Structure formats: C-alpha cells, structure tokens
Amino acid sequence: MNDTSTNGLKRVVIDPVTRVEGHGKVTLLMDEANQIKQVRLHIVEFRGFEKFIEGRPYWELPVLVQRLCGICPVSHHLAAGKAIDQFVGVDPEDLTPTATKLRRLLHFGQVLQSHALHFFHLASPDLLFGFDSDISMRNVVALLDTYPELALHGVKMRKYGQEVIKTITGKRVHGSAVVPGGMNRPMLKAERDYLLEDIDTMIVWAEDALKLVISLHNANLPYHDQFATIRSNYMSLTQPDGALELYHGGLRFRRDDGSTLHDHFDYRNYDKLIHEEVKSWSYMKFPYLQELGPETGWYRVGPLARVNNCDSISTPKAEAARVLFKAHSGEAMVHSTLAFHWARMIETLHCAESIKELLHDPELLGEDLVTQGERRFEGIGVIEAPRGTLFHHYQIDENDIVTKANLIVSTTSNNQAMNESVRQVANSYLNGRELTEPMLNQIEVAIRAYDPCLSCATHALGKMPMQVELLDVDGQLVDQLNKRSDGVIYR
Amino acid sequence: MEQHITIDGVIVPFKPGETIMQAASAANIYIPHLCHHPEFKPHGSCKLCTVNVNGRNCSACTFPAEFGQQVLNQTDELNKLRLRIIQMLFVEGNHLCPACEKSGNCKLQATAYQLGMLDSHFPHFYKAHEVDSSHPDLMLDRNRCIFCTLCVRASRDVDGKEIFEISGRGINKHLVVNSPSGKLHDSGMEMDDRAADICPTGALLVKRQGFSVPIGKRTFDNHEISEDLDEQ
Numbered sequence: 001m002n003d004t005s006t007n008g009l010k011r012v013v014i015d016p017v018t019r020v021e022g023h024g025k026v027t028l029l030m031d032e033a034n035q036i037k038q039v040r041l042h043i044v045e046f047r048g049f050e051k052f053i054e055g056r057p058y059w060e061l062p063v064l065v066q067r068l069c070g071i072c073p074v075s076h077h078l079a080a081g082k083a084i085d086q087f088v089g090v091d092p093e094d095l096t097p098t099a100t101k102l103r104r105l106l107h108f109g110q111v112l113q114s115h116a117l118h119f120f121h122l123a124s125p126d127l128l129f130g131f132d133s134d135i136s137m138r139n140v141v142a143l144l145d146t147y148p149e150l151a152l153h154g155v156k157m158r159k160y161g162q163e164v165i166k167t168i169t170g171k172r173v174h175g176s177a178v179v180p181g182g183m184n185r186p187m188l189k190a191e192r193d194y195l196l197e198d199i200d201t202m203i204v205w206a207e208d209a210l211k212l213v214i215s216l217h218n219a220n221l222p223y224h225d226q227f228a229t230i231r232s233n234y235m236s237l238t239q240p241d242g243a244l245e246l247y248h249g250g251l252r253f254r255r256d257d258g259s260t261l262h263d264h265f266d267y268r269n270y271d272k273l274i275h276e277e278v279k280s281w282s283y284m285k286f287p288y289l290q291e292l293g294p295e296t297g298w299y300r301v302g303p304l305a306r307v308n309n310c311d312s313i314s315t316p317k318a319e320a321a322r323v324l325f326k327a328h329s330g331e332a333m334v335h336s337t338l339a340f341h342w343a344r345m346i347e348t349l350h351c352a353e354s355i356k357e358l359l360h361d362p363e364l365l366g367e368d369l370v371t372q373g374e375r376r377f378e379g380i381g382v383i384e385a386p387r388g389t390l391f392h393h394y395q396i397d398e399n400d401i402v403t404k405a406n407l408i409v410s411t412t413s414n415n416q417a418m419n420e421s422v423r424q425v426a427n428s429y430l431n432g433r434e435l436t437e438p439m440l441n442q443i444e445v446a447i448r449a450y451d452p453c454l455s456c457a458t459h460a461l462g463k464m465p466m467q468v469e470l471l472d473v474d475g476q477l478v479d480q481l482n483k484r485s486d487g488v489i490y491r
Numbered sequence: 492m493e494q495h496i497t498i499d500g501v502i503v504p505f506k507p508g509e510t511i512m513q514a515a516s517a518a519n520i521y522i523p524h525l526c527h528h529p530e531f532k533p534h535g536s537c538k539l540c541t542v543n544v545n546g547r548n549c550s551a552c553t554f555p556a557e558f559g560q561q562v563l564n565q566t567d568e569l570n571k572l573r574l575r576i577i578q579m580l581f582v583e584g585n586h587l588c589p590a591c592e593k594s595g596n597c598k599l600q601a602t603a604y605q606l607g608m609l610d611s612h613f614p615h616f617y618k619a620h621e622v623d624s625s626h627p628d629l630m631l632d633r634n635r636c637i638f639c640t641l642c643v644r645a646s647r648d649v650d651g652k653e654i655f656e657i658s659g660r661g662i663n664k665h666l667v668v669n670s671p672s673g674k675l676h677d678s679g680m681e682m683d684d685r686a687a688d689i690c691p692t693g694a695l696l697v698k699r700q701g702f703s704v705p706i707g708k709r710t711f712d713n714h715e716i717s718e719d720l721d722e723q
C-alpha cells in the first residue's frame with residue numbers, strides 16, 4: 001500500500017506542461033533506499049463545475065455539464081438527463097420506450113467513438129510500436145504510415161460513432177437531445193437507414209480490433225499480465241440478470257477475489273455506499289467504499305471493471321469474447337492493468353452489435369418522446385461512461401434553481417488505482433538517483449491504460465511534455481529531466 | 492411622384508413619416524438591429540442600426556426618411572463599428588452561448604454571426620448579475636440583458652402593466668422589476684404577456700422550455716438573421 005507518512009522521503013515530480021481537458025502531475029516520493037513509497041497523481045479538472053452550475057435552472061444541466069469534456073460529452077449529457085428526469089417525476093423505467101431506446105443508441109454511439117479514439121489514436125501506437133519506441137512513432141500519424149488500414153478503421157469507427165451522436169443530438173460534439181422526461185426529437189426512417197448502411201462493417205472492424213488486442217496481449221504475456229498490475233475492487237452497473245450494462249442498472253461492487261459485496265444496489269443511494277476522501281495535495285477526491293474504509297475500499301471502474309463484474313454480455317460476439325477474457329486469468333477477476341485495452345475492445349464490439357439491434361427495433365422510430373410525473377427536488381443520474389461509472393447528483397429549490405451539485409467522474413474513481421499502478425511501475429524502473437526516458441514512458445503507459453481525461457489531454461499525437469525533478473530528503477535537486485512536446489529530452 | 496431614398500445605391504420608396512429602418516424593412520433590406528421591433532415605438536439605444544445618411548451617421552430606427560437621402564448601410568466601416576458594438580454587448584454581460592437555451596434562437600448571437608464576430612475583442616467584465624427565478628413560469632436572467640428595453644415597451648405599451656424599467660447608470664445599469672418585492676413573482680406578469688415573448692436574447696424566458704427545439708429546427712439554424720425580416 002501507499003505509505004501515508006512523508007517523513008524521510010525524497011520527491012520526484014513529473015509535470016506535464018500542457019493541458020487541454022485536464023492537467024496531470026505525478027509526484028514520486030522515495031525513501032532513503034530509493035524505493036517509491038508513495039505516489040501522488042494530481043489532476044486539475046472539474047472543480048469549477050459543481051460550483052458554477054449552482055444558481056442555474058435545472059433544464060440547462062444536460063447541455064451545460066456536457067462541456068466538461070470533448071471526448072465523452074454524451075455521457076455527461078445523459079447522466080445529467082437521468083438526474084433531471086427525476087425533477088419532473090420520471091424514473092428511468094417511466095421513460096417512453098422510444099426515448100429509452102434513443103438514449104441507449106446515443107450512448108452506444110458515444111462509447112463506440114470514445115473507445116475507438118482511445119484504442120486507435122492513443123493506445124495502439126504504444127502497443128504496436130513498443131512502449132520504448134521513438135517518440136516520433138508513438139502517434140496516430142505514424143500509425144497511418146505503418147498500418148494504414150488499421151488506422152483508417154480507427155478513424156472511420158470513431159466517425160461512425162459520431163454520426164450516431166450527430167443524428168440524435170444534431171451535432172457530433174455538444175449537441176442537445178435530452179429534455180426533462182425524454183428526448184427532443186424522434187429519429188427519422190431515413191436517418192435510421194443511413195446508420196444501418198455501415199453497421200455490419202463496424203462489427204467486423206470491432207472484431208478485428210479485438211483480435212489485434214488479444215494477439216498483442218498474448219505475444220508478450222508476462223509483460224502484459226504484470227505491468228502496472230494491481231489487485232483491486234471493482235464497481236460497475238449491471239443489468240438485473242447480471243449482464244453488462246452501460247446505460248442503466250444497479251451497482252455491483254466486487255472484491256479482488258471475485259466475491260460480491262453489493263449487487264443491484266440502487267444508485268440513488270450511492271452516498272450511503274461511497275465516501276470521498278479529500279487530500280490536501282490533490283484537486284481530485286478519493287472515493288472509497290464506506291464499509292471498507294479508504295485504505296482498502298478504493299476500487300476501479302471502466303471497461304476492466306465492467307467486463308470483470310458482469311456475468312454475461314447480451315450480444316453474442318461480445319459474450320464469446322468475454323468468456324475468453326475471463327478464461328485467460330485463471331481466476332475470478334482479471335487484474336492486469338493493460339487488460340483494460342482488451343476489455344475496452346470487447347465493449348466496442350458489444351456497442352456495435354447493440355447499435356445494430358436497436359436500429360432494427362421498430363420502437364426506435366416512435367414519436368412518443370416525453371413523459372412527466374410529480375415534481376421532485378432531488379435527482380441522481382448514474383451511467384457507465386466510457387471511462388467508468390459516472391455519478392451526477394443535483395438538488396433544486398422550489399424555483400427550479402440548482403442548489404447543490406455533486407459529480408463523481410470516472411477518472412476520480414480510478415484515482416487511487418492509478419496511483420497504485422504508477423507506484424508499481426515506478427518501483428520497477430526507478431531504482432537509483434537518475435531519471436530515464438523509459439521510466440517516463442512506462443508511467444505514461446500505466447496512466448493511459450485507464451484512459452483518464454488527462455491522457456488524451458497530454459498525449460494527443462504522442463506529445464506529452466514533461467518535467468521531472470528528483471529531490472532529495474532536504475528538497476535539494478538531485479536530477480532533472482525534461483521532455484519537449486516534440487519528444488526531445490534534455491536535462 | 493413616389494418618395495424614395497437610396498440605400499447602398501438601391502432606390503427604396505417610403506411613405507411620409509416612415510423611418511429609414513421602416514423603409515428598408517419594407518424593401519426587404521436588412522439593417523442590423525437589436526432594440527428595434529416593428530411593433531414598438533423606436534428606442535434608438537443599441538446603435539447597431541447606425542447608417543450613414545448624406546455623410547452623417549444616424550440611427551436608422553429613429554431617423555425619418557426624407558426624399559433624396561443617400562444612405563450607406565452595408566459598408567466595411569459601418570459593419571466594423573457594429574461589430575465593436577456587438578462585442579461590447581458580449582463582454583458587458585455574461586453570454587455563455589454553449590449552455591444557453593436561447594442559442595440558435597437568439598438575435599444577439601445571430602447578429603454576431605452575421606457580422607462575423609470571432610472573438611470578444613474587449614476584456615470581459617465578468618460582473619455578476621442577479622437571476623430572478625421567483626416566478627412560477629418565467630425566469631429573468633440579467634446576465635443576458637442587453638438593455639434593448641423591448642420588455643419595458645411591451646409591458647407598458649401592449650400589456651399595460653409597466654413591469655420593467657431600466658435603472659442605474661453605466662456599469663450599474665440594470666433591469667428592474669416593478670413589484671413590491673422587486674421580483675417577478677408578485678409583479679402581475681403572466682406567461683401570455685407580450686413582454687414574456689419579446690426578449691431578443693435569453694434574459695427573459697418561459698421556464699422549462701429549454702432545448703425542447705432540436706438543433707436544426709431553431710430559428711437561425713438554417714438561415715442568417717439578415718435573410719428573414721418578417722419577425723424583425
């Protein structure tokens with residue numbers, strides 16, 4: 001475990017200079033024996049939102065909060081939408097079938113495009129060219145040169161997901177669809193037919209990408225199974241029958257040995273399950289399962305958690321892939337951090353299959369879009385965003401104005417887990433008083449496996465400017481290593 | 492003989508007593524404006540409709556048309572001045588288009604697009620303005636008020652209620668509500684008042700309607716503000 005005391009520890013700071021969606025900084029605290037005792041991954045994001053949406057009318061929320069992110073705005077749009085439904089007395093089961101199916105389709109499009117972006121644009125250069133390859137190779141442009149067919153599949157799969165989003169929300173990014181109690185427009189038959197044209201190709205490409213991930217994983221099994229691997233708890237939504245669920249379900253919380261602590265837990269009571277610890281050195285909270293406490297109650301969310309936690313997947317190709325995935329570990333849960341990529345592509349295949357199912361569902365084209373019930377003053381919406389379980393919790397006053405907001409985003413839930421993975425990696429690569437580029441690369445790879453917001457912010461096109469400082473116990477600079485955005489390393 | 496003026500060289504007829512704006516609108520010629528509305532007496536405050544009449548700048552919404560006037564409207568010089576006015580309106584208020592339910596239906600936003608506004612040019616004031624959501628059906632968000640006084644005129648001249656007025660000067664200028672509490676809930680205002688549906692921005696809105704019109708169906712999704720003078 002991470003030590004809590006900082007007495008007698010040296011400090012290494014890895015500071016990405018640029019920021020877009022988020023800003024990350026890694027501090028490695030070493031002891032006298034140059035072993036990493038504590039890791040602090042600082043992330044500056046989201047802090048303003050909870051405050052500045054106070055005082056705004058609740059119907060603005062889905063459009064307002066989706067500006068949290070340019071990659072997964074739909075997840076915030078839908079989570080906020082599920083919350084504000086409750087202000088007009090509508091629970092998820094009360095939505096009209098057409099509204100539910102439009103929202104599910106929208107979400108599958110979102111997860112498909114986000115996963116495609118992460119795998120093809122961000123992760124695959126690492127996986128294909130090697131984690132220690134030249135910085136000039138570790139980007140999607142190099143991927144286009146060396147693996148043009150694969151790279152184009154990535155670009156087009158992402159585009160397809162965005163077309164689903166645009167069809168329903170009016171824009172590829174930051175559109176509008178959700179209104180309190182439903183959706184603001186029906187889908188036209190011509191739009192449905194347009195999306196049907198390419199869906200079979202998307203399923204084939206998702207299968208190909210999954211095969212690639214598995215082959216890369218198996219090609220270097222010891223590395224993939226051990227790199228940044230930590231035993232952790234897992235949390236995700238599941239369907240009533242325990243199947244994988246991305247849009248709506250009950251919370252399932254499993255321990256590292258696969259035992260189930262909570263199942264079908266009503267997420268509207270999430271604050272009785274999860275507490276958030278605040279630490280003075282981070283802008284991001286540390287959620288943990290209340291009954292286990294902060295030391296052992298932290299957990300992972302996201303594709304690895306979801307595929308680990310579920311008992312089945314409703315679509316046949318993805319279910320076959322899940323069975324293979326679970327068989328690989330030889331135990332109840334897969335703990336390999338790099339298996340996030342594997343799980344992510346299983347979900348991508350599930351999204352493509354699910355989109356096809358929904359497009360063939362006649363209720364998708366219905367026109368009964370909005371329903372209303374008795375007014376309420378508290379709303380909690382939870383959804384499985386691409387990066388994991390996402391909580392939106394709002395309270396309003398009698399004048400429809402937001403008085404309280406609490407958001408637990410996926411990256412926050414993975415906060416402690418990322419620290420643990422980085423600590424594991426740092427201990428393997430940093431054992432002395434000199435900082436090296438391979439160590440920086442490996443830390444990046446460990447963080448990126450979680451697909452946190454900062455990874456896309458700081459690694460777009462393979463550019464992750466960093467500043468690393470090694471300080472001794474007295475705070476004196478022992479070593480310094482800098483990396484420019486063009487990959488040039490200098491001291 | 493028909494009375495006429497010329498606007499950018501085009502002969503535009505007018506009737507006695509008409510303003511340049513009225514003559515232009517009748518001829519389907521767009522002169523940018525925000526405080527002007529054909530239903531109400533001109534106010535001449537926003538200055539967006541500034542045109543050059545025989546070498547002198549005037550407000551088209553208040554300046555009477557007279558035979559032989561040579562009016563310049565769509566010139567680079569005037570549009571640059573109008574752009575600066577729009578930019579000043581944006582920085583004085585808190586116009587957050589990405590999250591505003593009026594986006595796509597907002598005349599301030601549409602005029603900014605029309606004039607090619609790409610940035611704010613001036614530093615934002617970021618002055619906090621009061622949001623009045625006390626009314627069960629209406630909301631007043633002063634962050635988006637541009638002092639066009641259309642609600643003032645609609646309430647006074649059509650609804651006969653005199654609910655709104657502009658108070659204060661300079662940076663402290665703000666829209667006030669004529670009610671015992673100073674808020675909308677006891678002002679006597681109702682949803683079907685003309686004033687409730689006149690605001691060119693998102694300052695005065697009917698509650699719980701936000702984003703119900705999908706992107707693609709909003710007023711200015713498919714045409715520029717200059718292309719539809721019917722409602723202006």
